[in-house]
Amino acid sequence: MAKFLLWCILLVFCWPLALLALVLYPIVWLLLLPFRVVGIAVGGVLALVSAIIFLPARVLRAV
Secondary structure, three states: HHHHHHHHHHHHHHHHHHHHHHHHHHHHHHHOOOHHHHHHHHHHHHHHHHHHHHHHHHHHHHH
């Protein structure tokens, strides 16, 4: 909602820049998509490694 309100303010003050932002936003989103996928994968790998490291402690605590 905040992005939309900021875009409306930009539209009132400088409509060519607002239209350019409207056109470029999907292109920038597509360019940044691989970095998001890599971030999700790295987060999953780090969670897996931490789970493997803390597994003996969890097993001993359960006993």
